[in-house]
Each structure stands twice: as C-alpha cells, then as structure tokens.
Amino acid sequence: MVEKHFEIVTNFNIYVFLIPFLPLVASIITLLFGKRYFRNKSQTLPILALFFSFLLSVKILIEVIHGKIYHFDVYTWIFAYGLKVGLGFLVDPLSAAMMTMVTCVAFLIHVYSVGYMEGDPGYYRFFSYISLFVFFMLMLVLSNNLAQLYLGWEGVGLCSYFLIGFWYQKKSASDAGKKAFIVNRVGDFGFALGIFMTFYFLGTLYYNEIYPKLPEIANKYIGVLGYEVHVPFLIAFLLFCGAMGKSAQFPLHVWLPDAMEGPTPVSALIHAATMVTAGVFMVCRLHPLFELSDAMMFIVAMVGAFTCFMAATVAPTQFDIKRVIAYSTLSQLGYMFMACGVGAFIAGMFHLLTHAYFKALLFLGAGSVIHLLHHAPDPNDIRIMGGLKKYMPITFWTFLIASLSISGIPGFAGFFSKDEILAQAFFSKYPWGKFIWFIGWIVASMTAFYTFRIIFRAFYGEFKGWEYVHGKPHESPRVMIIPLIFLAIGSIFAGWIGVPKILGGSNHIEEFLAPVLGHPRIIHEVSHSTEYLLMLLSVGAGLFGIFLAWLVYIKKPSLETFFSKNFKPIYTFLFRKWYFDELYLYTIVRPTLWVSRKIIRGIADNTIIEGIVNGSARVVNITGTGLRILHTGIINHYTTFILIGILVYLLVYLYLK
Amino acid sequence: MPALEYYIILSIILFLIGLFGFLSRRNLIVILISIEIMLNGLIVLFAAISHFTKDISGYIIVFFIIAMAAAEAAIGLSLVVLIYKRLRTVYSDEITNFKG
Numbered sequence: 001m002v003e004k005h006f007e008i009v010t011n012f013n014i015y016v017f018l019i020p021f022l023p024l025v026a027s028i029i030t031l032l033f034g035k036r037y038f039r040n041k042s043q044t045l046p047i048l049a050l051f052f053s054f055l056l057s058v059k060i061l062i063e064v065i066h067g068k069i070y071h072f073d074v075y076t077w078i079f080a081y082g083l084k085v086g087l088g089f090l091v092d093p094l095s096a097a098m099m100t101m102v103t104c105v106a107f108l109i110h111v112y113s114v115g116y117m118e119g120d121p122g123y124y125r126f127f128s129y130i131s132l133f134v135f136f137m138l139m140l141v142l143s144n145n146l147a148q149l150y151l152g153w154e155g156v157g158l159c160s161y162f163l164i165g166f167w168y169q170k171k172s173a174s175d176a177g178k179k180a181f182i183v184n185r186v187g188d189f190g191f192a193l194g195i196f197m198t199f200y201f202l203g204t205l206y207y208n209e210i211y212p213k214l215p216e217i218a219n220k221y222i223g224v225l226g227y228e229v230h231v232p233f234l235i236a237f238l239l240f241c242g243a244m245g246k247s248a249q250f251p252l253h254v255w256l257p258d259a260m261e262g263p264t265p266v267s268a269l270i271h272a273a274t275m276v277t278a279g280v281f282m283v284c285r286l287h288p289l290f291e292l293s294d295a296m297m298f299i300v301a302m303v304g305a306f307t308c309f310m311a312a313t314v315a316p317t318q319f320d321i322k323r324v325i326a327y328s329t330l331s332q333l334g335y336m337f338m339a340c341g342v343g344a345f346i347a348g349m350f351h352l353l354t355h356a357y358f359k360a361l362l363f364l365g366a367g368s369v370i371h372l373l374h375h376a377p378d379p380n381d382i383r384i385m386g387g388l389k390k391y392m393p394i395t396f397w398t399f400l401i402a403s404l405s406i407s408g409i410p411g412f413a414g415f416f417s418k419d420e421i422l423a424q425a426f427f428s429k430y431p432w433g434k435f436i437w438f439i440g441w442i443v444a445s446m447t448a449f450y451t452f453r454i455i456f457r458a459f460y461g462e463f464k465g466w467e468y469v470h471g472k473p474h475e476s477p478r479v480m481i482i483p484l485i486f487l488a489i490g491s492i493f494a495g496w497i498g499v500p501k502i503l504g505g506s507n508h509i510e511e512f513l514a515p516v517l518g519h520p521r522i523i524h525e526v527s528h529s530t531e532y533l534l535m536l537l538s539v540g541a542g543l544f545g546i547f548l549a550w551l552v553y554i555k556k557p558s559l560e561t562f563f564s565k566n567f568k569p570i571y572t573f574l575f576r577k578w579y580f581d582e583l584y585l586y587t588i589v590r591p592t593l594w595v596s597r598k599i600i601r602g603i604a605d606n607t608i609i610e611g612i613v614n615g616s617a618r619v620v621n622i623t624g625t626g627l628r629i630l631h632t633g634i635i636n637h638y639t640t641f642i643l644i645g646i647l648v649y650l651l652v653y654l655y656l657k
Numbered sequence: 658m659p660a661l662e663y664y665i666i667l668s669i670i671l672f673l674i675g676l677f678g679f680l681s682r683r684n685l686i687v688i689l690i691s692i693e694i695m696l697n698g699l700i701v702l703f704a705a706i707s708h709f710t711k712d713i714s715g716y717i718i719v720f721f722i723i724a725m726a727a728a729e730a731a732i733g734l735s736l737v738v739l740i741y742k743r744l745r746t747v748y749s750d751e752i753t754n755f756k757g
Contacts, residue, residue, distance in 0.1 A: 631755070632756055633756030635749045636682075639679060
C-alpha cells in the first residue's frame, strides 16, 4: 500500500479558526443578551453559528481528504525555556473526522432542542451553554498540543456540569451535576499529572514534537515508591485516568447514569455522542505512547471489557429509559476502549463515529417519547409507555433504525464498526485479543436484548400513560422529527464508509485514518473464512438478543419476571448497579465526610483556627472589662487622672534629668 | 512692696485653691470659676516676676492670659448653658453619658 502524501499547511487559516470560534461568539452573545432581548428567539444565533461551523468542517474535511493537513499556531501564550503553551490547530484526518461528526451531530441536536426545550424558563441559557460546549469540544479536537486539549477537556466538563444541573431547582439534578464534576475531577487530576509527566520526560506539549521523541523514553524506567516503573506506562496510565473519568469507564463510570437528570438533548450530545468519546479520541491521538507499553494496552483493553460487560448486565434491569441508554453508552464506550486496547485504533474511531449517530438518535427518540409524557411524575419510566408505534410512527421507525444499528444488524452503521472491532480483536497480535473478542461477542447479544426491550416495552403492547397526556398521544413537533430523520440516515450510512474488504467494500475510513493511527496491529495470516465466520457469529449474537427480547416481552410476557423471581440475589445485584454507588458511598464519600466533619471542622477549624480568632477577641474583651472600672463618666475623675498623669510625667522628667 | 517670695506663695495658694475646686466641686460653673482662679494665680506670678526682674515680657503674657481667660469663660459658660438645656443639670456627677 502506498503511503499517502500530505501537504502540510502551516499558515493561519481563517476557516479552521472560525469552526470553534463561531459557536463561542454565539454562546457569549446569547448569554449576555438572551434573557432580555432574544428570549424565545435565543436559538437563532447558536443554530446559525453551528450551521456555518458544520459547512466549514465539511469544506475542511474535503480538503483533508484531498491530502492537506492544517497545522498552525495562532498565538503563543507562554514561552519559557522549552515550555511552550499556546493556541494552535492541527487538522489531520483524525481531527477532521471527529470535528465533522461533532459539528454535524451538534447542529442536529441544536435544532431538535428548539422543540424539546420550548417554553423552558432557561431557554436562552440552554442554548448558550450547549454552544459553549461545542466550542470547548472543538478546541479539544482541533488542538495541536496537550495544554489546549486540557483546556477543552476541562471546558466540556464544565459545560457538562452546567447542563446536567440545568434544572437546578431539582435536588437530584444538582446532585448529579456535582457528582459528575467531582468524579471527573478525580480522573482529571491524573490527566494533569500525565501532562506534567509528558513535559518532564519529553520537554514539550506539542504532538508533532512528542511523536519523534517517544523512542527516547521507550526503555526508560523511573523509581516510584521503590518500584521500577516503565516511563511510557506511567505517563499513559495517568493520561488514561483522565480518559476513564471523561469517558465514564470503570471505576469512574458512576456519574454517567446519574447525568441523565439533564435535558435529553444534553444527554444525546454530551453524554453519548461527543464529550464522553473524548477519552477514546485522546487515546487514539496519543496511540504511539500507549503502544510503547504492553501493560498499558492490557489495562485499556481490560477496563474497556469490564465496563462493557458490567454496563450490559445492568441495562436490562433498569426501568428509566434514559438510564438504559446511558448504560448502553457505557457499554459502547467499553467497545471503543477494547478496540484501542488491542491496537485497533481505527476500528475504535470508526465505532466512535457511527456510535455518535445511532446513540444520539436513541436518546433523541427517547426524548421524543419523554416530551410526550412530560406531565407524568416520572416521564422516563418505560412502564408507563407502550403501544406508541401507532401514535408516533416516525419516532418509532427512527428508534428502530438506531436499535438495529446498535445491535449490529448487517447494513446498518453499527454492524460495520462493531464487526471491525470484533474481527481485529480476534486477529490482534496482542495475546488478550481472543478474550476481548469473546467479551465483545457476548455483549453484542446483550446489547441487542436490552435495546429491543425498550422497543417492545415502549412501542408495542398497550399504552399505559393515558392519564398523563391530553387526548391521544401524538407525534412530536416537526422541528424535533426532522433531526431524527437526518440522524437515522447517519445511523444507516455512516457505516458505509468502512465496509470491510471481504464484503466487497474498500474501507475508506481505514485508508483515511491510517496515516495518523497506523494500520491495525493484527497477525499476518488472516483467513477469510474465519473472518466470515466471526461476522456470522456476531450477527447471530445480535439476532439472538433481539429474538430473546421478542420472546420475553411480546410472546410470553410471563417470562418477564422469571429472572427477577428465580434469581433474586443476582437480579438485585444487577438492579442496584453492582452496588458501585453503595461501595463508593461507604468507602469514599462517608469517610471523606467523616474526616471533614470531625477532623477538619471539629479539630482544625473549630479548635485551632476559631480558637485563635475567638481567643484574641476574648483577650481584648477581658482587658476592656477590667478597664471599664476607671471609666466612670464623671469629669472630676478624669481631671484627677490628668493631674496624676502630669505629676507622674513631671516626676519622671525630673528623675531622668 | 513685699518681697517676691510672698507673691510666689500667694500665687501657689491661689493655684492650689483653684486646683482643689477644679477637682472636687460638682457644679460645672464652680469648676469654671476654679479654672479662672488657677489662671489668676498664674497672672499674679507673671506680674510679680516681671515687676522684680524689670522685664516687660511677663506683663505681655499677663494680657494674653486675661484675653484668653475671657474667651475661655465665654465658651465655657455657653457650653454649660447648652448642657443644662439638654440634660437639665449642671452637676458633673449626674452627667455620666461617657460611662464605659
């Protein structure tokens, strides 16, 4: 295969610059003037900005496809003996693909939000935050150095916090926002340390300077607490901590299901399509670093596999439609990390791109149903839905397309990307590849099962939420439906850019991304018959999952409670989400609170600091009380004191003389 | 003309009478009068010293003190009048607004 030759453009390019900054400007203007002047027209500016961003992204993407790479610095903020921190852009195939996906999905979700958020008192605030989010996300994606990546990384976390707690009057929402922020803080602390380490060992934060220097540290070891630690492992592990937080991987996954308290478009954009994939993007961006350490690749693969499996077991037990999809997101992110962990970075990125479409579509479809039931006490509960196929045909069909896509049914986007991951895991040169394939294969059928559980419970059977809707259930407004249709198109055709060779495709995505991510790390002798067999197996797993869901929820509803009745301990264990929240509550939250209350507040604050402050006040008080006796208010006494004073002064004067 | 010592003794006696009155009397007007007595003690002293040393500057100071004493008495009395108007008393032990 001939390596593609790229023309590197180092001049300032206004189009690239405008892609992130248009949403920023729109966001600021909307935030400043939205409340007073735009009110229910607040959507205009952000949507226009996003639309132009999207058009520019497509233009840049086409240029990148034709062999251009933009790499330029806009401005240097700090320049001090080797440390260079500044604003710069790098548009290579990886970031171009990601950027186009972000602007496209974000634009569609902005449009959808016009319908979903209509009449909300925080309407202008919503659009301002969500545009700001897009700005930070694009800064993250387009940056050419780690410091700017970190800016975007923290920025998207901040916007995520704003938007999870968007309905801050609700206690659970503001709690969920705090939880997301604090859990992410843990990961980001590691991420910051990772950036420091990178600078310490490599002396630069710019990608184009990091890559050539990596061989220098390939065999370096450093003593940490008496152990000899492989330097690439250390850096990669610290950076991966950040990825675990942001991409909600075990053990920092607990915030994502709670983040569903935010408005549904937010769940779709931030907690499914874009922000949570930042971790995968970062691993792909720094893949040469991760590949230096086999142990790190193993950890990435195992974390992905565990999260993938764990989330897939929890999802079928939940009744909150958004939570089910959130666990599904966890699971799919697990797939992406599994792909990275076996060296199939391209497959991971490919799954990231297709996942963005079908997962956003799942969320928006769920949002459409929630919008219908928004008078219910808990509009997310799938037990009050049912039979909606009749009343909401477009929502149903688009939701079905997304479900087929995520279940890996041939022809849909999810099939190609998931199959790519499974195949490359199976043929991986890493020894844990077969295990990863097995986990991925099992989870494929579970994914299909719980996704179709939603379909069968929400769209089939009898509608049970009559008391919460006025008149008959109806389709959502057109402004919400059209984005669904576009995303559905994406959910089908996004996969077609990566049709594997054995199905007669040409796998454009691999060709496109290979210059950045390298070719998949697979063993040399790949037999096509095994590949066909694997494909057949994964399709079979998907179909089996759908069949099982059909059996349990349509054919024999009596089976529905079979599992929860006969395997009660396991069911409770899964229903309580593997007791992770409780585990953290007792091992981290409670001890932290105890230390804060007893040690920090009780001893340090109340005794020492307040002791000093109150003590000095008390000394003044006691002295004053003593001196009050002299202060009678009678002038004669004062004059006597004056006399005594003069006499003392005279005596002293005479004595000294 | 008696010797200088007698004038000094007279002046000290006047000053001590004034000081005693200033410290011990309760009536604000009496306190003001006591201040005048102390000043008079000083005037006597200055005048006597000036006379015996044949130096005119003592007399000049006497005039200044008399002028100042007149002004002081005027201000002091008007303050007493105001205090009386507001507090209905001129006895210093009854005016204890400054008690700490």
